[in-house]
Amino acid sequence: TAGITQAPTSQILAAGRSMTLRCTQDMRHNAMYWYRQDLGLGLRLIHYSNTAGTTGKGEVPDGYSVSRANTDDFPLTLASAVPSQTSVYFCASSDGTSGRATDTQYFGPGTRLTVL
Amino acid sequence: SQKIEQNSEALNIQEGKTATLTCNYTNYSPAYLQWYRQDPGRGPVFLLLIRENEKEKRKERLKVTFDTTLKQSLFHITASQPADSATYLCALYSTLTFGKGTMLLVSP
Numbered sequence: 001t002a003g004i005t006q007a008p009t010s011q012i013l014a015a016g017r018s019m020t021l022r023c024t025q026d027m028r029h030n031a032m033y034w035y036r037q038d039l040g041l042g043l044r045l046i047h048y049s050n051t052a053g054t055t056g057k058g059e060v061p062d063g064y065s066v067s068r069a070n071t072d073d074f075p076l077t078l079a080s081a082v083p084s085q086t087s088v089y090f091c092a093s094s095d096g097t098s099g100r101a102t103d104t105q106y107f108g109p110g111t112r113l114t115v116l
Numbered sequence: 117s118q119k120i121e122q123n124s125e126a127l128n129i130q131e132g133k134t135a136t137l138t139c140n141y142t143n144y145s146p147a148y149l150q151w152y153r154q155d156p157g158r159g160p161v162f163l164l165l166i167r168e169n170e171k172e173k174r175k176e177r178l179k180v181t182f183d184t185t186l187k188q189s190l191f192h193i194t195a196s197q198p199a200d201s202a203t204y205l206c207a208l209y210s211t212l213t214f215g216k217g218t219m220l221l222v223s224p
Binding site: 004033035040041042043044045048058059090092103104105106107108109110 | 124150152157158159160161162165205207209212213214215216217
Protein backbone atom coordinates (compact mmCIF):
# COMPACT_ATOMS: atom_id res chain seq x y z
CA THR A 1 0.00 0.00 0.00
CA ALA A 2 1.47 3.32 -1.06
CA GLY A 3 -0.56 5.44 1.38
CA ILE A 4 -0.26 9.03 0.22
CA THR A 5 1.81 10.15 -2.71
CA GLN A 6 2.66 13.72 -3.60
CA ALA A 7 4.13 15.17 -6.76
CA PRO A 8 6.42 16.77 -7.53
CA THR A 9 8.99 16.14 -4.81
CA SER A 10 10.37 19.60 -5.30
CA GLN A 11 9.89 22.50 -7.66
CA ILE A 12 11.35 25.90 -8.39
CA LEU A 13 8.72 28.26 -9.73
CA ALA A 14 8.90 31.79 -11.08
CA ALA A 15 6.72 34.33 -9.33
CA GLY A 16 3.45 34.90 -11.14
CA ARG A 17 3.32 31.41 -12.59
CA SER A 18 0.65 28.90 -11.66
CA MET A 19 1.23 25.42 -10.36
CA THR A 20 -0.74 22.44 -9.12
CA LEU A 21 0.60 20.21 -6.39
CA ARG A 22 -0.79 16.71 -6.69
CA CYS A 23 -1.89 14.44 -3.87
CA THR A 24 -3.29 10.93 -4.16
CA GLN A 25 -4.25 8.45 -1.45
CA ASP A 26 -5.10 4.78 -1.80
CA MET A 27 -6.60 4.23 1.65
CA ARG A 28 -10.16 5.29 0.66
CA HIS A 29 -10.10 7.92 3.38
CA ASN A 30 -12.94 10.38 3.46
CA ALA A 31 -11.01 13.43 4.67
CA MET A 32 -7.96 15.08 3.11
CA TYR A 33 -5.90 18.09 4.08
CA TRP A 34 -3.21 20.43 2.79
CA TYR A 35 -0.67 21.97 5.17
CA ARG A 36 2.34 24.18 4.69
CA GLN A 37 5.30 23.93 7.02
CA ASP A 38 7.64 26.85 7.52
CA LEU A 39 10.60 27.19 9.85
CA GLY A 40 9.47 28.79 13.09
CA LEU A 41 5.80 28.60 12.19
CA GLY A 42 5.12 24.89 12.20
CA LEU A 43 2.37 23.16 10.27
CA ARG A 44 -0.51 25.36 9.19
CA LEU A 45 -3.70 24.15 7.54
CA ILE A 46 -4.41 25.60 4.10
CA HIS A 47 -7.55 23.77 2.96
CA TYR A 48 -9.34 20.59 3.85
CA SER A 49 -12.02 18.30 2.49
CA ASN A 50 -14.23 16.17 4.71
CA THR A 51 -15.52 14.12 1.80
CA ALA A 52 -15.46 14.06 -1.99
CA GLY A 53 -17.27 17.06 -3.42
CA THR A 54 -16.74 19.33 -0.40
CA THR A 55 -13.88 21.60 0.61
CA GLY A 56 -13.20 24.11 3.37
CA LYS A 57 -10.74 26.83 4.24
CA GLY A 58 -8.09 26.42 6.88
CA GLU A 59 -5.91 28.91 8.70
CA VAL A 60 -3.99 30.22 5.64
CA PRO A 61 -6.11 29.72 2.50
CA ASP A 62 -5.31 32.94 0.60
CA GLY A 63 -3.58 32.36 -2.73
CA TYR A 64 -4.52 28.67 -2.82
CA SER A 65 -7.44 26.70 -4.21
CA VAL A 66 -8.39 23.04 -4.00
CA SER A 67 -10.87 20.64 -5.53
CA ARG A 68 -12.08 17.18 -4.54
CA ALA A 69 -13.62 15.54 -7.56
CA ASN A 70 -13.16 12.02 -6.17
CA THR A 71 -12.10 10.25 -2.98
CA ASP A 72 -8.48 9.64 -3.93
CA ASP A 73 -7.23 12.97 -5.29
CA PHE A 74 -6.89 16.37 -3.67
CA PRO A 75 -4.86 18.80 -5.82
CA LEU A 76 -3.69 22.16 -4.50
CA THR A 77 -3.38 25.01 -7.01
CA LEU A 78 -1.41 28.21 -6.74
CA ALA A 79 -2.95 30.50 -9.35
CA SER A 80 -0.20 33.14 -9.31
CA ALA A 81 2.72 32.18 -7.09
CA VAL A 82 4.45 34.69 -4.82
CA PRO A 83 7.75 34.29 -2.93
CA SER A 84 5.92 34.04 0.41
CA GLN A 85 4.48 30.75 -0.80
CA THR A 86 7.94 29.20 -0.65
CA SER A 87 7.43 26.35 1.77
CA VAL A 88 7.17 22.61 2.22
CA TYR A 89 3.65 21.41 1.47
CA PHE A 90 2.21 18.30 3.07
CA CYS A 91 -0.94 16.50 2.07
CA ALA A 92 -2.66 14.30 4.65
CA SER A 93 -5.72 12.11 4.91
CA SER A 94 -7.82 10.57 7.65
CA ASP A 95 -10.62 8.05 7.80
CA GLY A 96 -13.17 10.62 8.91
CA THR A 97 -15.87 8.10 9.75
CA SER A 98 -15.30 7.77 13.50
CA GLY A 99 -15.56 11.44 14.23
CA ARG A 100 -12.95 13.94 13.26
CA ALA A 101 -11.57 14.54 16.71
CA THR A 102 -10.02 11.11 17.09
CA ASP A 103 -8.89 10.45 13.55
CA THR A 104 -5.27 9.74 12.89
CA GLN A 105 -3.84 11.78 10.04
CA TYR A 106 -1.56 10.08 7.53
CA PHE A 107 0.88 12.41 5.84
CA GLY A 108 2.54 12.31 2.45
CA PRO A 109 6.27 12.88 1.94
CA GLY A 110 5.83 16.56 1.08
CA THR A 111 6.59 18.87 -1.82
CA ARG A 112 9.31 21.46 -1.41
CA LEU A 113 8.35 24.56 -3.38
CA THR A 114 10.58 27.55 -4.00
CA VAL A 115 9.06 30.64 -5.59
CA LEU A 116 11.58 33.10 -7.01
CA SER B 117 -8.44 30.99 19.06
CA GLN B 118 -6.87 27.85 20.44
CA LYS B 119 -3.08 27.92 20.54
CA ILE B 120 -0.51 25.24 21.21
CA GLU B 121 2.96 25.90 22.56
CA GLN B 122 5.91 23.57 22.51
CA ASN B 123 9.43 24.30 23.67
CA SER B 124 11.23 25.56 20.58
CA GLU B 125 14.65 24.74 21.96
CA ALA B 126 16.09 21.35 21.12
CA LEU B 127 16.24 18.81 23.91
CA ASN B 128 19.59 17.03 24.17
CA ILE B 129 19.79 13.89 26.29
CA GLN B 130 22.02 10.86 26.64
CA GLU B 131 21.05 7.42 25.46
CA GLY B 132 19.21 5.46 28.13
CA LYS B 133 17.72 8.50 29.82
CA THR B 134 14.06 9.51 29.77
CA ALA B 135 13.13 12.35 27.45
CA THR B 136 10.21 14.56 28.47
CA LEU B 137 8.60 16.95 26.01
CA THR B 138 5.95 19.52 26.89
CA CYS B 139 2.85 20.72 25.08
CA ASN B 140 0.84 23.59 26.53
CA TYR B 141 -2.43 24.88 25.16
CA THR B 142 -4.58 27.92 25.77
CA ASN B 143 -8.27 28.49 26.15
CA TYR B 144 -10.53 25.49 26.38
CA SER B 145 -9.30 21.99 27.04
CA PRO B 146 -9.41 19.83 23.93
CA ALA B 147 -11.26 16.57 24.07
CA TYR B 148 -8.34 14.87 22.39
CA LEU B 149 -4.66 15.57 21.90
CA GLN B 150 -2.34 13.77 19.48
CA TRP B 151 1.43 13.36 19.29
CA TYR B 152 3.36 12.92 16.04
CA ARG B 153 6.97 12.27 15.14
CA GLN B 154 8.64 13.98 12.19
CA ASP B 155 12.01 13.04 10.74
CA PRO B 156 13.96 15.49 8.55
CA GLY B 157 12.56 15.68 5.02
CA ARG B 158 9.54 13.53 5.82
CA GLY B 159 5.93 13.96 6.81
CA PRO B 160 4.72 13.59 10.41
CA VAL B 161 3.83 10.11 11.65
CA PHE B 162 1.12 9.54 14.27
CA LEU B 163 2.27 8.12 17.61
CA LEU B 164 -0.39 8.45 20.30
CA LEU B 165 -3.76 9.98 21.06
CA ILE B 166 -4.95 10.82 24.57
CA ARG B 167 -8.47 11.78 25.60
CA GLU B 168 -9.28 14.39 28.22
CA ASN B 169 -10.65 11.75 30.58
CA GLU B 170 -7.43 9.74 30.34
CA LYS B 171 -4.66 10.79 32.69
CA GLU B 172 -2.06 8.65 30.97
CA LYS B 173 -1.55 6.58 27.82
CA ARG B 174 1.29 4.19 27.07
CA LYS B 175 2.69 2.53 23.97
CA GLU B 176 5.90 0.56 24.35
CA ARG B 177 8.54 3.08 25.54
CA LEU B 178 6.22 6.04 25.00
CA LYS B 179 3.99 7.61 27.63
CA VAL B 180 1.68 10.59 27.32
CA THR B 181 -0.05 12.41 30.15
CA PHE B 182 -2.84 14.95 29.98
CA ASP B 183 -3.46 17.50 32.74
CA THR B 184 -6.53 19.60 31.98
CA THR B 185 -5.95 21.73 35.09
CA LEU B 186 -2.48 22.78 33.93
CA LYS B 187 -3.61 22.72 30.27
CA GLN B 188 -0.61 20.60 29.50
CA SER B 189 0.40 17.30 27.96
CA LEU B 190 3.73 15.64 28.63
CA PHE B 191 5.33 13.16 26.23
CA HIS B 192 7.90 10.77 27.69
CA ILE B 193 10.31 8.42 25.93
CA THR B 194 11.92 6.01 28.37
CA ALA B 195 15.25 4.29 27.73
CA SER B 196 15.85 6.69 24.86
CA GLN B 197 17.89 5.64 21.85
CA PRO B 198 19.69 7.63 19.14
CA ALA B 199 16.99 6.40 16.74
CA ASP B 200 14.47 8.41 18.77
CA SER B 201 16.11 11.62 17.57
CA ALA B 202 13.43 13.54 15.65
CA THR B 203 11.02 16.42 16.01
CA TYR B 204 7.90 15.69 18.02
CA LEU B 205 4.67 17.56 17.38
CA CYS B 206 1.54 17.78 19.46
CA ALA B 207 -1.76 18.47 17.77
CA LEU B 208 -5.32 19.37 18.60
CA TYR B 209 -7.13 17.39 15.98
CA SER B 210 -10.50 18.98 16.62
CA THR B 211 -9.13 22.30 15.36
CA LEU B 212 -6.45 20.81 13.10
CA THR B 213 -3.86 22.85 15.00
CA PHE B 214 -0.28 21.67 15.40
CA GLY B 215 2.42 22.88 17.73
CA LYS B 216 5.71 23.97 16.19
CA GLY B 217 7.42 20.89 17.50
CA THR B 218 10.38 20.15 19.74
CA MET B 219 13.54 18.57 18.36
CA LEU B 220 14.92 15.72 20.42
CA LEU B 221 18.57 14.72 20.07
CA VAL B 222 19.69 11.52 21.78
CA SER B 223 23.44 11.10 22.03
CA PRO B 224 25.09 7.65 22.19
